[in-house]
Amino acid sequence: MQYYLVGLCHLCYLYNCQITNKLYDSLVVIRFSVCALLKKKRIMVQYSNAEKFDIMMIYGECRRNARAATRLYRLRYPNRRRQPNDKTFKNLATNLMQYGSFQKSKRDRLRTIRNNDNVAQILQTVENNPTISLRNISEETGISYSSCQRMLSDNRFHPFKATIVHHLRPDDYQRRLDFLANFSVLYEEDNTITKKILWTDESRFHNNGVVNMHNCHYWSDVNPNWTKISHNQNIFGINVWCGILDGNLIGPYFYEGKLNGQMYLNFLQNELPELLENISINVRRSLWFQ
Numbered sequence: 001m002q003y004y005l006v007g008l009c010h011l012c013y014l015y016n017c018q019i020t021n022k023l024y025d026s027l028v029v030i031r032f033s034v035c036a037l038l039k040k041k042r043i044m045v046q047y048s049n050a051e052k053f054d055i056m057m058i059y060g061e062c063r064r065n066a067r068a069a070t071r072l073y074r075l076r077y078p079n080r081r082r083q084p085n086d087k088t089f090k091n092l093a094t095n096l097m098q099y100g101s102f103q104k105s106k107r108d109r110l111r112t113i114r115n116n117d118n119v120a121q122i123l124q125t126v127e128n129n130p131t132i133s134l135r136n137i138s139e140e141t142g143i144s145y146s147s148c149q150r151m152l153s154d155n156r157f158h159p160f161k162a163t164i165v166h167h168l169r170p171d172d173y174q175r176r177l178d179f180l181a182n183f184s185v186l187y188e189e190d191n192t193i194t195k196k197i198l199w200t201d202e203s204r205f206h207n208n209g210v211v212n213m214h215n216c217h218y219w220s221d222v223n224p225n226w227t228k229i230s231h232n233q234n235i236f237g238i239n240v241w242c243g244i245l246d247g248n249l250i251g252p253y254f255y256e257g258k259l260n261g262q263m264y265l266n267f268l269q270n271e272l273p274e275l276l277e278n279i280s281i282n283v284r285r286s287l288w289f290q
Helices: 002-014 018-040 049-061 066-076 086-099 116-128 134-141 145-154 172-189 261-275 281-285
Strands: 158-161 163-165 197-206 217-220 227-229 237-245 248-255
Touching: 049 066, 049 086, 066 086, 116 134, 116 145, 134 145, 248 261
Parallel strands: 163 227
Antiparallel strands: 158 217, 197 237, 237 248
16 A cells, blocks of 8 residues: 555656645655554464464574564565564464464353253243244243344254145045056056156136245254145136146146136137147157146
8 A cells, every 4th residue: 555655646746737736745644644554553464374384483493583583584485475573473482382373262251141041941932832933932031032043053943934735635635545556557557657747737826825934934953844724715816827748848828717617628629739839749649638
């Protein structure tokens, strides 16, 4: 910075005008102020471990004479950018004798809040109510929000998010077992059947769906695979059909109104062939529609 200000002073000196003369005088004052500040407060230079090792070897070679070690270091390593001064030799030697390392060891503070009693209280609270929030834990225990979060993290507790799943009726489980049994038979006959199935689904998006899962969590040290059933309401929305065939996306297709048999038949006869126009004829002939 000092050399940068010197260059600016010489540049302003070349231009002989009233404005630059004022700027030149200001830069001169700033330059001397910076020089005084650098002499008064020296910035601590960072050295690598190899450089610190060389500093200590030279310090011992000079029998702990800092000034002689400074001169010898400059003669032996003249091309190094960082050159230590007298205090550098003394400080590194003091740290090695007192702390056993080049740097001072960090002080271990006593944990007044994160003690065993408070940790046990926090763990008991989440065990009684795994879906409780950190804010409620802080209010019940009287411990700060951040301390509660640290104690749970130290004990490997994580707020797992819930997975929204469809509601299943009692007969749905048997239908799933039947589907798996039939599919296993088909797969034994043709192991490429998965590439011939057009997996389809329809969904209705409305303005009251459960989207924000930020406040739905389950505190545990292992993943409980927690699920949460969402409620269904007949409100205004939009219907979407989409399919997947051998990793290729088919659609999406948007339709209005409530989907009935006649509308779906019209979709299969008129709309679906246009969506499959990029699929080869051989794949269409052996296609399974799911």
